[in-house]
Amino acid sequence: MTSINKLLKLMFVMCLLSTSSCDNDITDINSNPNGLNLDEANPSFLLTDVMANTAMDVGNKGYSDPLSAFVQYTQKDAWGNNNYDWAGSGWESYYNNLRTAKLALKRSKELEFKFHEAVATILIAHNFALLADFYGDVPYTEALQGDGEILLPKYDSQESVYKGVIADFEAASAMLSSNMGNLEVFGTTQDIFFQGDAEKWMKYANSLALRYYMRLSEKDPGFAGTGVQATLAKPLIASVDEECAIPYLGTGPSDSQPSNGQQGSPSSFTRVKPSATFTYKLAELEDPRRSIWFDAVEIPIKVVPASEVPGGADDTVVDGVRYLNEETLAPNGLKIFDPATWYADRKAGLSLIDTNSVYVGIPVSYQGSEPYTYNLNPNPVQGGGNPHVSLMNPMFDAVKGPYLKARVFSYAEICFLKAEAALKGWGSDAEGNYKKGVEASFETWGIGDQFADYISNPGVAFDGSLEQIMEQKWIANFSSASEAYLDWRRTGLPDLKTGPFAKSTAIPVRFVYPTSNSTLNRENYYSALNSLETTSHTDDVPGYIENDTPWSKPWVLQGVSKPW
Template sequence: MKTLNRIMNLTLMVGALVITSCDDDITERNINPNGVNLEEGNPSFLLTDVMVNTAMDVGQKGYSDPLAAYVQYIQKDSWATNDYNWEGDGWEDYYNNLRTAKLALERSQESGLIFHEAVAMILRAHNFALLTDFYGDVPYSEALRGADEDGIDLPKYDSQESVYKGSIADFEAASQMLSNNMGNLETFSASQDIFFGGDAEKWVKYANSLALRYYMRLSEKDPSFASAGVQSMLASPLIDSVDEECAVSYLGISPSDSQPSNGLSGTPSNFTRVKPCTTLTYKLQELDDPRMSIWFDAVEIATTVVAPADMPSGPSTFLEIVDGLRYINTDSLASKNLAIYSPDTWYADREAGLTMIDTNSVYVGLPVSNQGTEPYTYNLNPSPVQGGGNIHVSLMNPMFNELSGPNLKARLFSYAELCFLKAEAALKGWGTDAEGNYNKGVEASLETWGLEDEFADYIDNEGVAYEGTLEQIMEQKWIANFSSASEAYLDWRRTGLPDLEPGPFARSSVIPVRFVYPTENSTLNGDNYYSALNNLEETEHTDDVPGYIQNDTPWSKPWVLQGVDQPW
């Protein structure tokens, strides 16, 4: 895939075209006297801007944003309590992208640029789909009409169903537009098309793959619609290799185009505060998964619990470090109110007020929502200071501390995801060869991280060798989606898999299922906002946390979850 090349210059060139409110008239707001007139905007530069911003949003949500903690890839040990105290973000960014995509679409149509027009349709549909993924009903049909002759300053919120199905229709229409004109398309410069280097056939496959993703997104809510769509897409060209996936390398010039939470473009603690989550570390250890060493760093000083007679300095010693290993006396556990961490018992132990000791000898993570306001104290940290270090908990692999690198990418759509979608569809009877596609998905994920030589051994491991269950497919898809947390989250929301639950210090006993609308929506577009709230379904958890407007809460169900058993 292409790197985020020339981003800074391109962004400056189109900066005047990025609008800050979905209710503004783009002909009257944010006028830059040194910018480009809207009528002169170059579609290529406009589309590059949308690609960059879409990739950075997916990348940020994928690695260190709270979504990565929601799906228990990471936890943070400072300035975040991992208790699901998050309302969500991205609303303004998505609408900024949509305004730029609309302008690119109009300029492409005016200039007869079919390739650019199709790409604009795909990017517009993707950003609308992301909006409705996270929020529910959103301004859609009237959202970008502030500059029309019948300009609408206060757009209605369209149903989530109409946004999903409208986006799918746009993916399919754009794919067909490109396919029908293949061989007669204008050039899209490789330096400007940072997704696919100007390769129209890859854009066709990407559009079809996105349509497949969103048909499957509706598979529980509207199975008849989803079934027909999935079967149609499975007969269409789709992403067919790791080389064809949409994964954009970080440029590493500024914080806005670098690996999220690196310690070089901000403060060192941006990196050190991000820790592996035990949900992931113990699952990878159980499966003997080689991706552990690629994603995590070995703990600086491991812990072992031994009988009194085996303490280096004698049976009366409680704790000591000898030759890089910390020893703890088993006789001290009860008196010190300690318990050894186990994935099966730790939650109950913490509810009982016990303090966890993690004896994993290589990769030590943080349990989800384990410590309340002081996660940096975990595993008897001898220097428990917010923002400080913890020699008894692993860091992420040092590569994540860099600005850029060969494995540091914003992964918008991986070949592994495509394979797991096909495997799941086959289990439903909508496709074929569930086992073959499952195996390809595992292999593709390993290849993505440079571990393709490990596949032959790994696929035979207990728990990895194909067993024919949805649980196993979704578990491996969850692992493969590491650094793509938004898709892992939306998969979990749709299927309830893997079986994730908040820790004992979370705000609610269940994981949230949506983002809360920006507060200003209740005043700037109040009538339409309050009308949209009527379409959210209250649940037994809606009132778990006070302070929200009516049922505009993270635990109110949008249309796609109403009448569906999952995720809770």
């Protein structure tokens, strides 16, 4: 895939409105010599901008954003939020993206560019879908009408947005399918998703439709089941080579691997640590992806009898290992970390020691403040580092690399969606698709040759359960935390729990509307609040406007037992 933002520097500025000088394959219309003229905007470059922004949003939310902590891939030991009190973000960026996409759609229709029109339709639908995913009801049918028409748009129901975007995905796919072989050129460098390949765009639209039919599978199974069965008969993303995974360009913070240490402060990288939930699950399954994602701990800790501590000391570092006298633990309020009891141990006031000799993660919501003291850190200051907790794999410290991508839609996801649909009776071959999903994840991270051994491991060999499918999908979605979060919200799987110092005993299920909505579009905003269902957790954290909280349920969760 072409790198994110490749044309969004000099070329975007020079060519956005000058179609004749920069893309003769598109149009010969001259640009306005007196300044920018949106009526002559080049849809190719407008769509490049929308694709880049969409991919960066997925990438940023996927790796180091608090969503990664929500689904327990990572925890930050400093300058982070591990305690589930994050209200969410993205509203303005989504609507800014949609305004650009709307202009691209308008220009595509004016120029009778069916390929560009279909792409614009897909990108508009995807951005509206993300808004509905995270917020609930959002301005939709009256949105993007700020040119003197509708300045204060109503909030459409989450249901109508979901079903509307599915219809748009299907319409765009049909437009491409019916015009295949007779479409205008979409330059390979402008199309950073699929390099001008209309067939891949058609498969992508169908795959998005499948994702959102499944998003509704618990709330509206009749609608979802019919749609899933029809969509499974259409062309879908069919290999890792066809997935939408955009490499980072690495020229600056806006197009680089999130939280790398090369753009800005080195601590951007070092403060992101693995979550203990994730490291212990990967260890349990003997999963080789852990060595791809995490770095071995610099100085492991061993708790041994007094007679085995080198030099007779109670606490000493010898040959790169820290030895502790086991008799000193209880008197000092210390206990070895146990995945089965750690929550209760921590609530009881104990400090925990992880004696894992390879990959050590931070337990979720381990303390009320940032956990840079975890695991007896000898230098317990913010940003000071911790030799007893693993860093992420050094490749994530770079701005770009062969495996550093914004994974907008993976082939693994399609396989797991098919496996889940089969369990529901809407498709077939749950086991075959489950295995393909695991294999696709291994392939995308460069360890496809290790799949055959892994798939027969205890806990990995297919047992026919939804729990296992969703667990492996969760693992495969590492660096794609937004989709993992929305899967967890839909199914309650894997069974993630907040930590002992979380703001609530329940993981949030939505983002909070920007505060400005309560004043700038007050009437419609308060009308939207009426559609949110209050829960026993709505008032867990004070300071929100009425029931506009992260724990109020939007339509898709109302009357549904999951995730809580």
